[in-house]
Amino acid sequence: MELKRTVKFEADRDPEFARWVSHTVGGERIRHCLQCGLCSGKCPLSLYMDYTPRRLMHLSREGFKEEVLGSSSIWLCTACYACMVNCPKNINVTHLLYALKQRAIEEKRYPRRFAIPVMARQFSDMVRGSGRITESWLVVRVFLRTSFWRLLGMSRLGAKLFLSGRMPLKREKIHRQPEMEKLLDSVAATRKELAL
Amino acid sequence: MRYAYYPGCSLRGTGRSYEESLLAVFRALDVEIDEIDDWNCCGATTYMSVDELTSYALASRNMALAERGHSEIIAPCAACYLVLNKTQHYIREYPSIKIVVTRALETIGLEYHDRIRVRHPLDVLLNDVKPENIAAKVKVPLNGLKFAPYYGCQIVRPYSTFDDQRDPTSMERLLEACGAKAVHYPLKTLCCGGSQKGTLPEVGLDLVHYLLKEAQKNGAEVVATVCPLCQFNLESFQKEAGERHDETSLPVLYFTQLMALALGAPAHTIGLQRGFVPIEPLLTTKEIAYA
Amino acid sequence: MPEIPSVSGPEDVRIGVYVCHCGTNIAGTVDVKALASYAACLPHVAVSREYKYMCSDPGQALIEVDIAEHDLNRIVVASCSPLLHEATFRRVLARAGLNPFLLQMVNIREHVSWVHSDRKTATEKAKDLVRAAVRRVSLHKPLEKRRVPINPSVLVVGGGIAGIHAALKLADAGKQVYLVEREPTIGGHMAMFDKTFPTLDCAACILTPKMTAVGSHPNIKLYTYSEVVKVDGYVGNYKVRIKHKPRYVNEDLCIGCQECITACVYKEGKTPDEFNLGLSKRKPIYLAFPQAVPQKVVIDRDTCIEFKSGKCKKTCIEACGERLAIDFKQKETFEEIEIGAIILATGFKTFAPERNPSCGYGQYPNVYTSLEVERLINASGPTGGEVILRDGKRPTSVGIIHCIGSRDANSNRWCSKVCCMYSLKLAHLIKEHTGAEVFNFYIDMRTPGKGYEEFYDRLLDEGVHFVRGRVADVSDWAVHPSEEGKLVIRAEDTLAGFVRRIPVDMVVLSVGLEPQTDAQDVRRLFNISCSSEGWFLERHPKLAPVSTFTEGIYIAGACQGPKDIPDSVAQAGAAAAEALALIDAQSVELEPYTAAILEQDCSGCKSCIPLCPYQAITFVDEKKKAYINEVLCKGCGTCVAGCPSGSIQQNFFEDDQIFEEIEGVLAYA
16 A cells, blocks of 8 residues: 655745736636635536646645646646636636646646647747648647657548548648738747836 | 628638638628738637737737728637637736737737727627528528537637627527527537647547537537537547447538528538538438528 | 914904823824914914823813813814714813804824824924814804604514514504505515524414514504605605505405405416415415415406406405405505604515526526425425425435525625525425435535524534535536436535536525615615615614614615524614614704805705705795705705805805815915
């Protein structure tokens, strides 16, 4: 019988993380969370999460950074807003989940070849380069970098889509592509200047 | 009034039938649209996960372009609808975001004046065209075709103002004006899993299964959707979900396909042939004449 | 030093200035000795002193003695806020034989020593304020408080438990009470309950004796099926117009035998029965419930055939026989009464759960509100006390969902206080009646009253499942085979840490309490305030929970905020006591801060009339001038400011007095 000792000392908390949570977009009213559990009850993916949305709220505001950024919840969230729209304290749960996801990506806390951040990277590269997404190539790029076998497994579906005219291989591009670069560079520059 | 039209990337790919049928519906109902010249990707939920600030700038470019000459923009894709709305709200609420967006648009010679209203086709058809007027133009009544009204999440939450966020009924009202019949569908706003099917397959498969099984159980003959990703998920993984759980074999269509059918558009112009579960047998059984 | 202009006012003004140390509260920051010396040099100041505690007996005596010895005729006290001791010092002046309104208070505590820290600037500010007061007080005139007599009768609006209790107490004290209730019977919500927590007393058994006491009390005039439509007057002297809705039955002749109901041409009821919340049907002629007070039948004109077509056989009249109590020609009548005080006890309404589609009410037949369940389990209810659902089933599993329409930013933010207790009560009763498995879904268990926590202990013993988690959805979507054909409640069991799906046969929604639909109309009728949420506003949340800002009008029971029966009864008793205190004083004193029209200046433009929030201004046609009723005037000053020709002056706030005060502050020392 394996025993696991769990007691949390104040040193295990990260006050900077807690502060960041209550100031980031989405965390504004986190202190009002009554832990009623409605968010978890509404969430269609909470059954797969290691920490339900409710637990994540409390862990976040208390500053248990390791548990929060290492949880599966932030990757499972599909941003369907069922939690946020019904929260009796108007807590912006979904937006906070987005913020946590962004922070986890920033701090590279995810398994190697994890599809979600790979997808996010490929998506943003494609937008920068072409201004629009060509689904066929996006899917290919993501699977090539994560799981080649899965890509093969999806080939039948891909063929069906292609044959029904729903997976064009022609690259979608906007005419004024340089505008994309200017736009994105400007955002990066302003962000740096305003320290956002 | 002419509306600005923002198709979004999916409508040129997996959501092709959505665009085809939507344009057919608009043509039949004299809704005049102008596609935004050189529109770009809105960023959808993926960009939001990585870099929110940039996604606001991306979305604003489209709105700034649309503002030149239009006061309303129709965004059929649920993700685009959400992103555009969120961008509008956040620019109003957070001055720092406004600064970032204004400067970014300046570098490409554009300005965003917050003078444009973001609409969904459901909203336009329900409130501007109105069900009575649609019913009057129906050429091929849908003869009580039973459909499960599946809204998904992003079209209702959190920015929908034209329908109840917890129990929307706009699709029911529109399709019933065309002669179809909605079945009881408690999962009408349950998330389909979005892009999780690609990244976390078992999760996505479970959700697809629940949605399809419940529709079939309640007697639906077809599932009507409003979102390209929902339609894709439900249709593409129906077989796989059936292998793992219980089998279902429902055609999954866009609500605009059903409407266009009712308004007399020829089948091949509204993408009916692009579906994985053919709908023709069902139409024949229900004696719905299609060209 | 610039010359201080002399004060304009009566030449024989002799002012006494008293600066209080208030221990160190004032003296710690303000140099009180310097202040008193400074005041002594001001024009017309005959005496200037400082003392540790002016409000103490010796402090007060200082003033009294000085008034006699130095012939003072104006007093300035520089101390704390007038809210605390203005009355005290006015009494000092009265004792010394001076008119109490020849006093001016200066606040050098809350306005100076408690908000500034620099001694020098604080003292300078205090000097400015005292100087201003000295100039003002010279222009004070003697004023008299008015006394008006009080009519000893009381109107109680609302015949629920609070209204009933208040009416009985007042009637027992020998006062004439008018109890007006808009339903055909008194009893309110309590009459609908089955049992009451925590004792599980039968609600009707403890309520009906009080109801019959009301019905037979010689001092209570019971007006049911009636509403107040107009309220005029002021404290002690209200004139109220009451509308009596037609029952189409003569109350003096009907004996409540109910033969007419049996004989009605409708063999069965077809109209949803309001008392049973639509769970059963009634005929057009009906009695709300068996113990209704008064025991008089009522006819609903919207569903009675005689009114719709005029061609009914009228078997009811036949059955009534010689008594001839039924009168289809009855009309609405109006009555004016005169009373001295009013108690509003208009109660609450329950949250309409259709506003929350996730809970399934209206979508699934076996979802009930708690009030509907009270009727179901009541022996005189629609199913004779058996729990039989709308689809005929008997439940083997029941889910009770707390906080429907409470503690929720999407509906009502407040906690409705009684729902946890009644949910526990219903859990117990349902288990008792059906033996079903009962699940209570709660967020916090709020059981603060006497015997309430013990009641919770009792429920814990009974094997009810307590799941802590706000319910997300109620639907018929089945995932597991055991869920087929049931209503599935999905919630996170927060204490266990995972999501649960619980299939039940019956869902009970513990709906919260809200203000009545017409609460705003009622409060405007009586000229009282409401809180932002719509509950009637008490004068002070802690110290004056049953009086309002309108003199002579009291509130009691759930109309003031969600509360249980013990608290409603307590408040009703309190309101009755306050009304008695008012009445037994036999007259009421009114503050003299009233406004008056300077007739010679009034041009008759009528601008002031609509400005008055208390409708105190009228137009006198013969003189073509406005007239302010001193007794209604509350001294708000709106008309004074609004009059385009400045022809309205207000006692104690006359233009001259205010200008002197301003100039006093601005002048240099």
